[in-house]
Amino acid sequence: MKFKLALASAAFALSAGAQAQTAWDLPAAYPATNFHSVNLASFASDVDKATGGKLKITVHPGASLFKAPEIKRAVQGGQAQVGEILLTAYQNEWQMFGADGIPFLATSYAESKKLYAAQKPILQKKLAEQGMVLLYAVAWPPQGLYSKKPVASAADLKGSKWRAYSPATSRIAELVGAQPVTVQAAELSQALATGVVENNMTSGATGVDSKLYEHLKFYYDVQAWLPKNAVIANKKAFDALDKATQDALMKAAADAEARGWAASEKVNTDTLATLKANGMSVEPPSAALKSDLQKVGATMLQEWLGKAGPEGQQLIDAYRK
Incomplete structure (x- = not known):
């Protein structure tokens, strides 16, 4: 009898642990080796550690879960809880999404950060209206x-x-x-x-x-120009997290944003050298x-x-x- 009770207690503990863990899918359009995707993997790892495994994010790079044009709708509709999108791709939906794709408006990292600072509050407001939360954004190297x-x-x-x-x-x-x-x-x-x-x-x-x-x-x-990728979350999924998990997620997002911008600058230097080395x-x-x-x-x-x-x-x- 004691043995059965012990088994039941263990099963209950496992079940409670499983219930406490939240799993999110993060579709992304670019290869696993791309600096944005590498940053996403680090972000997911940071979230896992900061929440003690309560929130686990699985990154799906290379358009393996949803194709690039489908990701925003998938997050908005709750098919994916979080996703990475290229903001300029949605300009026809709302012109502000395309601000960082206007040629020769912001043509350096410093100018791009300044544009993002002006753009961020209205991005957050628009995404909230659409049932989403902006987690972070990172610029691509200059085009x-x-x-x-x-x-x-x-x-x-x-x-x-x-x-x-x-x-x-x-x-x-x-x-x-x-x-x-x-x-x-x-x-x-x-x-x-x-x-x-x-x-x-x-x-x-x-x-x-x-x-x-x-x-x-x-x-x-x-x-x-320096277009930005934005990582967005479904607002209902975000709101369903407890306060400590939300805070850990946003802290990991802020870290990913800073890390991503630094990586973008390094990648710009490195990749142009790689193009040259390969005969271009x-x-x-x-x-x-x-x-x-x-x-x-x-x-x-x-x-x-x-x-x-x-x-x-x-x-x-x-x-x-």
Whole structure:
């Protein structure tokens, strides 16, 4: 009898422990080796340790659980409790999501952090309205121009197949006379191998992840913008956590944000060196190309302000203070 009682007590203890543990899934679009994904893994580990195993986050990199465009909806609808999204991809939904994708608005880490500081309060408010919580955001390295052929000015891009992954990248293609082709990061290598894409504006990090040097020979360090990835949580799932777990989660998020920005800067230096080491020509843009792209940026800022209205103007004014 005592033996049976002991077994029952042990089973109850195990059951109580299982009930006390909360499991979250975190879908992400980029490979496990990408610095954002590495940071997510560290974040999940920090949360596990800080909560004593009460909250366990499983990271699903490489679009293995949901494809990039599906992640925000999955978190919003509770199919995933937390996820990582590229903010600029959702500009058509709400213009403020695309602020960090306006070419030549913020072109350094210092400027990008300043833009994020202006953007963060309105991001938090919007996501809360949509049933989500902003945990943290980290910038990609500055976006450069990859091409199969040398590019001396925007005229050299006319008629070429340009990889688009957001409304902003599609619009740049249109303004330089290129043909936008929508390709997400996970399919980029294949698109290049099959000739679907000839030009691409992305970071050195994605260039190394996708081995762009196998297909494209020229990289121009135009530092067009620094788009951000944001890690967002489902608000109901967040609210269901006890206060101590919420606090531990937000502390781990703040640490991940600081670590992620530092990693981004290091990755920028390292990946450009890797591109060069693999035979890619890495050069600053010519004066003509820089001037052409700055005109594109000025046009796109005015277009964005026209769509964003007073809210957009307030954001730009706050950023430029």
